Amino acid sequence: MSLELLSILDKDGKAHKGTDPNLPAAELQKLYRLMVATRALDDRGLALQRQGRIGFYLQSTGQEASHLGAAYALKDSDWLFPAYRQPGILLLREVPLHMVVSEWFGNSGDTSKGRQMPVHYSFRQANFVSISSPIGTQLTQAAGAGMAARMRGDDTVFMTFCGDGGTSSNDFHTGLNFAAVYKAPVVFVCENNGYAISVPSGKQTASESMAIKAEAYGMPGVRVDGNDILAVYRVCKEAVDRARKGEGPTLVETVTHRMASHSSSDDAARYRDAKDYEAWKKKDPIARFQLYLKHKKLWNEAFEQECVEGAKVAIQAAVTTAEALPNPNVDSLFDDVFMNLTPQLKEQRQELRDLVAKGGVGADVGAFPL
Numbered sequence: 001m002s003l004e005l006l007s008i009l010d011k012d013g014k015a016h017k018g019t020d021p022n023l024p025a026a027e028l029q030k031l032y033r034l035m036v037a038t039r040a041l042d043d044r045g046l047a048l049q050r051q052g053r054i055g056f057y058l059q060s061t062g063q064e065a066s067h068l069g070a071a072y073a074l075k076d077s078d079w080l081f082p083a084y085r086q087p088g089i090l091l092l093r094e095v096p097l098h099m100v101v102s103e104w105f106g107n108s109g110d111t112s113k114g115r116q117m118p119v120h121y122s123f124r125q126a127n128f129v130s131i132s133s134p135i136g137t138q139l140t141q142a143a144g145a146g147m148a149a150r151m152r153g154d155d156t157v158f159m160t161f162c163g164d165g166g167t168s169s170n171d172f173h174t175g176l177n178f179a180a181v182y183k184a185p186v187v188f189v190c191e192n193n194g195y196a197i198s199v200p201s202g203k204q205t206a207s208e209s210m211a212i213k214a215e216a217y218g219m220p221g222v223r224v225d226g227n228d229i230l231a232v233y234r235v236c237k238e239a240v241d242r243a244r245k246g247e248g249p250t251l252v253e254t255v256t257h258r259m260a261s262h263s264s265s266d267d268a269a270r271y272r273d274a275k276d277y278e279a280w281k282k283k284d285p286i287a288r289f290q291l292y293l294k295h296k297k298l299w300n301e302a303f304e305q306e307c308v309e310g311a312k313v314a315i316q317a318a319v320t321t322a323e324a325l326p327n328p329n330v331d332s333l334f335d336d337v338f339m340n341l342t343p344q345l346k347e348q349r350q351e352l353r354d355l356v357a358k359g360g361v362g363a364d365v366g367a368f369p370l
């Protein structure tokens with residue numbers, strides 16, 4: 001078990017000797033474009049919340065390399081059991097942007113019919129399983145899905161994410177233990193972004209790292225520079241390949257930093273170490289990858305403009321489309337649970353219809369609590 005932090009990009013944006021995965025030029029530019037678009041989407045989400053147009057938002061700023069590099073190692077037929085800070089994966093898997101934005105509004109275009117918190121996406125067409133608010137639950141779900149695939153003998157790989165805080169959940173133990181015992185094809189990605197809301201990762205565990213916890217479960221654990229997209233990709237590709245060959249799960253710790261507050265309801269300036277924050281700013285994953293592309297003559301100002309403007313235009317179009325959609329029909333509240341509604345539920349549905357007819361629904365319920 002190595003506690004060494006693996007990286008590929010040096011501080012000048014060059015790959016350490018013999019480590020470059022040598023991805024094709026078009027793929028490198030695609031990854032850069034996705035990172036830029038992910039950040040732009042996040043900025044717009046927070047702005048909409050601040051303008052009072054959506055109820056809640058949660059950013060992934062600074063973690064673009066960590067989740068995009070990891071998911072890029074999968075095949076499209078593989079499955080994701082995400083936490084709530086991996087929005088770039090939706091762009092990687094080409095989920096239409098207006099569907100992503102509709103989820104923020106909880107409108108009639110939202111795949112969850114307005115029943116989830118904003119940013120708790122669910123996209124069947126992208127094998128992207130509904131995000132759960134209770135921390136860690138996705139880890140056991142991924143382990144179970146992986147066990148089922150192994151029993152069926154198919155070669156699908158399952159990738160799941162948690163934060164440093166997620167390693168303290170009961171489900172972290174259950175998920176990793178079962179996956180290891182059953183050699184389930186799962187890649188556990190722990191994005192160690194320094195904080196669980198206001199609790200610094202140093203107070204989360206007495207272990208030397210998150211990756212070392214893998215040893216107790218009997219699986220490999222790897223620590224990688226989470227702001228280096230090539231390193232994250234390389235480490236996760238190895239883990240995905242192992243899983244696909246039937247060699248079992250891996251725990252990957254991506255060491256990164258949450259550059260924004262926990263969510264739109266939080267103010268990190270109240271507890272964050274300012275010096276630490278400034279130091280992480282210099283390790284911005286987009287800037288580092290940009291430098292690498294520049295050395296390869298794959299980046300110039302025109303390409304930057306194309307990435308930034310392209311993202312801006314696409315996001316604006318998605319917001320315009322989503323904001324124009326009506327709320328889900330209130331009757332839909334009663335769908336999807338019972339095939340035949342009970343008499344009580346029928347009564348409640350009628351009460352709700354009457355209330356809507358009188359204009360009684362939609363009152364301000366106050367700010368989001370989290």
Ligand SMILES: Cc1ncc(C[n+]2csc(CCOP(=O)(O)OP(=O)(O)O)c2C)c(N)n1
Pocket residue numbers: 085133134135162163164165166167169193195196197258262
């Ligand atoms: C079981 C459970 N406990 C507490 C919470 C409240 N909560 C929401 S986010 C969060 C912090 C999680 O931190 P981490 O796993 O490090 O992920 P990050 O937010 O840093 O990405 C907590 C405690 C919750 N959602 N579920």
